[in-house]
Amino acid sequence: MTGTTVPPQTWLGPVGLSVVVPAYHEEERLGPTLEALRRHLDLHLGTAPGDWEVVVVDDGSTDGTAAVAEAAAVGEPRIRLIRSDRNRGKGSALRLGVLASAGQRVLLTDADLATPVEDLEHLEKALAQGPDIQAAIGSRAHPDSRIERRQSRPRELLGRAGNGLVRAVAVPGIRDTQCGFKLFDGDRARAAFAASRLDGWGVDVEILQYFRKQGWAVAEVPVRWSHQEGSKVRPLDYLRVLGELARLNAGALAVAALYLLGALFLYRHRWADLQGTYLADSGQDQNQWEWFFAVTAENVSQLRNPLFTLYQGMPDGVNLMGNTVMLGLSVPLTPLTLLAGPEITLMLVFTLGMAGTAWAWYRLIRRRLAAGRWAAAVGGAFAAFAPPMVSHANAHPNFVVLFMIPVIIDRALRLCEGRRVVRDGVLLGLFSAYQVFLGEEPFLLAAMAMLIFAGAYAAFDRERARAAWKPLAKGLGIAAAVSVPLVAFPLYWQFFGPQSYHSVLHGDGAGNSPRALVEYASQSFFGDRETAERLSLNPTEQNAFFGWPLLALAAAVVVWLWRHTAVRALAVTCAAAALLSLGPRIRIPHTETVIPGPWRLLAHQPLFESVIEGRVAMVCAPVLGMLLALALDRIRRLRTREQRVLGGLAVAAALIPVLPVPLEVRDREPVPVFIAEGLWKPYVKEGEALVPVPLPDPAAADALHWQVAADFGFRLAGGYFNGPWGPERIGIYGATPRHLSNLLRDIRYGAEPPEITPEWQAQARADLEYWKAGAVVLPFQDRGLELRDTLTRLLGRAPVKEADVWVWRVGD
Template sequence: MGTGAGMPYAKGPDSRIRDTEHPDADAAAALRAAAGPKRPGPRARLAAVAVPAGYLLASLLLYAGLWADLDRRYLVDSMRDQNQWEWFFAVTAHHVLGGENPLFTTLQNFPLGVNLMANTVMLGLSAPLAPVTALFGATTTWAVVLTGGLAATATAWYWLIRRHLTRNRAAAVLGGAVAAFAPPMISHANAHPNLVVLFVVPLIVDRALRLCAGGRVLRDGAVLGLLMAWQIFLGEEALLLAVTGMLVFALLHAAAAPRAALPAVRPLLGGLAVGAAVAVPLVAYPLYWQFFGDRSYKSIEHGPTGNSLLALVEFSGRALAGDPATAEALSLNPTEQNAFYGWPLLALVIGVTAALWRRPAVKALAGTAVVAAALSLGAEITLAGRPEDGTLPGPWRLLDKQPLFESVIESRYAMVCAPAIGMLLALAWTSFAEAAATARRSAPVPDDRDRRNRALLIRVAGALVLCAALLPVVPKPLETVDRPDVPTLVANGNWRKYVQPGESLVPVPLPSPAGADALHWQVAADFAFPLPGGYFNGPATERREDGEIPGGIYGAVPRPTAELLRDVRYSGEPPVIGPAERRAAREDLEFWRAGVLVLQEQPNDEALRGTLERLLGDPGQRVGDAWVWDVG
């Protein structure tokens, strides 16, 4: 997840990374302090509005297809995730506004339920936005969170870069845009707001820098604790990636500038202690519920999910220079194209690093990007994702089985490179600007035309180099399609004839990570009925008598009838139905407390209907655009 890559050691709350590299930094800081706070001028006030507005416009253009028709449009590359996330936003609003527990629900995976805290429900946004969801619908909340979250993340990185790295506004705008709109961020922008809405991460980095500068330890530590707690309720995986990046950066910067690092240790540790004292009481019970509450699980195994070496230098499927087929062959799916920075951008980053290598911040930023990219390659490094072509041991082996890291999709560590690259490019543009300014001042005659031409040439050359590296990875608008209609039986409320209180509506096939349209049915019905199955993270088995917490899986624990119907849906081949299958169907329907089975028009629906007729001994009834079996 595009996460934090900065913890330099500054000399004061208003200083920047580069201040540690100039001998007159202390004198300059003293003069600024003596002058008092400076009132922002008209240009600064205009920029304070224009920069976030520009990022928001870019985000709106990215999601133009979604905003064109919120009632019908669906982000095609999200696969099943838009349905899942809309359900998360809607169920949180349903529980919060209804005065119910937002950490658990039986509306999905009925009757066992779902541990919502052990899923990515983003309570830090879904709870405060509950009124928006209730008034305008879950799709509106989904669009607002994605669009506003990307813009807010870019703005937060811009603010951090301008405060601590460079005073050049154009450079900070560039750095913020790269950090928030880098190729892996756009990949997750289709489906994973928890890995896109990262505006709190730069704020956490800022508070850490203030502590390193020896600021107000109690105040900054308390604010840091509040921000850490908020980020836990926005996305724990993003926080883990961010903390890893910050720790790597801190160690590398300390090695590059040890004299600046030593004075920062004591206030930083003190602030972290204060932050922990503030954050722990806020998150203790939700985290306890997540790891030990009902339907909790220990970890989820994803198998080998590292990036291949080619994935680092190729273009993503949604980039201007990208080829979807090439990117798909090098990634898990369209939402997990976690690298794909493209060889021109990586070549530029290498050049910038070499040119500015003397700066400690550059060494630490480049080193953080290298470490993150190396971790993203996984435990077995491959050239193009094919182990049969040969592998090399990867550094992820050091973390693979460690607590918390064992559930991480390791390829996502390449997202840590995004803000590091953004900061390096911000420094590069600042260097171009400083070189141009030097050229303007170097001529002996103030109005010398050659002086102006040299300055202009330096700026144009810098802009062309940046454009050549960045244009190929500029994202295209995200593709949308019309989503399937909700069955009329559900839309008009006629399902109430078949489902009594305490019973469930059973879609055919059951909702699962392979197909989650039925979650949209439930949202459309305002959660008036529960669903068996579902798309969520939960335990793979029941908890043992000795209290051992099981590992996790995506979706419900498989039951025979659910698996049979899923196989028919995707194969189109009617299975052999005998006494064992009929007995299992009766047991499963009783377990699900089924009131009605609903088969919507879909591929292989004839095979599904025939299977149900033989399982239940009932031809079913055509109701509107669906077939129903009253089994309550």
């Protein structure tokens, strides 16, 4: 309160309502406003000294504002004046007034009474609705509000746009943040303003954010509002609000910027040349994922079913819902894909998705574990950039774009508090439905981890579990009622629609070796590629590799902080996930001993039968991130500098070996000129398929990139996707193989061509008819001569050379 003058007052005792009026150059309007307030408050609250008070804060006016307030106070001791020595802004004035107030309730109103004081009755009714409601704010944007005098049309449109931007950035869910007519519980108002730091218009948003963080409910109430000439609020003030909020959240913005820089560093080689490079360790997944985004954009732009396509796997097509097309992103990003291409879309999803996931974990750690900003920042960074996440960052955006998982966890924890069960249950249902369209397998693993954590926490703290289970159960029921209708048809299509399948076969060895938990990944600073690849399915499935120093540190942290229930539950969750990730049979390193693993209990259960069990270890990444955040937060509060230094060195020694290095790239295979320049068009008619040689499959899917480059002008036989095989519809990778596709694949990779008999020729014709082939295309490649001669004998005629391919027209 430096530079503020508060005149001595006679103590009035407890006050029912305090009205705080910020005033700057309000000489003309303040007098009538104070008289209107006095009349209404006397009539509706009473005339006793403790019924009400009005606190006018003169924010450094140079006109007669203070004199008007002093004159009003002469005849009414319940009107008080506080003077600031200079103009600091609305936030400063409100803070001075609220902290000087004594009311059980505090009303904020502007000096122009744009909302008449008679509408106080509506705010009081809203505040009295229940113990959870701690603030009632006037909302001009409420559908039941009445605008009696409007601003000019341009000013109104600018104001709406500015308010919408502020709401979206700072307090989503609240229609009007800047209306000056607000009623608060007095003690909570004083706590909020005491914690506030903004002096300008942004204080309104800052206070609402504070209430939301504390879990204090805010009701929006319809009011009457009339534009007053001489209003101090300008549409551009909303930009100033955003600027103030940016300064207020500078630390958090710095954390977000560091996460974005980290993601850009990881993909820096790819961003350097989006068209000419290919992620070296992605196998064929980069081709597949670019195709997923591109085919979704094609379906949406042509108003086709986004759950199915015939562009691959002719003639049966592909069940897109049964593949990881991430409709939650690929559909809304359709304009970007159509405008800039799927290469840019995929890289933005990878880059922004990893940064956003780290930010979401950071926010969860800050909110739920009460860790300091930079401790939480380290925890969030590890959760998103841990070795298994970086491994999947080569190829699987559905396993690294996980920003909804922390949001879902936080909403489930809100349900346990039992404050707003219906609202939180509805939101949990919406969030869960959206996550289904981002990635079902990571959602399943997250749900399993949450169940383990909840069971462990309940075992360690039964009293809190008893208090939480009823609202949690009710909220989960509401969430199911909301989410099931939203996902019912897409999931029906996935499991029972065209080209649906079940039980994707991954083969033996999909579980982690125990050594994989303590070694380093290929993309880690201390990583050894040969060792990592020997202990994993492939470079994109290095699902553990946390390194022994980090696991040793985590064990020490658990022992150190064991008295905290959350730490115990996190330890159980991490240990259980690591054990499950070892698979149904666990081989003891350096021995021939094999023991049964707990995953065998889940391996053949619905949903779990398609999970690669080694991926369960990915659950450990956010758990270890949380333990790191708790450790760092505790280390910074150690008594001596020596202890803090030793603790920091221990964390550094555990993290430095697993720091990620940039993902490697290679030159991308060029699209054949035959495709790029449209020379294919005379050979493939509408409804026919192009048959590349060899046919595209999970080992070689460059033809998917050709199809994208040709703007989906043709369909493809073969492909890289998940689809059914056999009468039991077992899930496999790629189209169901046929004799001709197997023959061409074998020759391409070294097999000697067989003797071509009439039976082989008849089989080739049958396979081509099955694929509805229009043309067979053989690009120049290794063993191209053997492939060309074999096809010439099979088809009974020589091919045509077109640019850089050989072509056989085989359609009708």
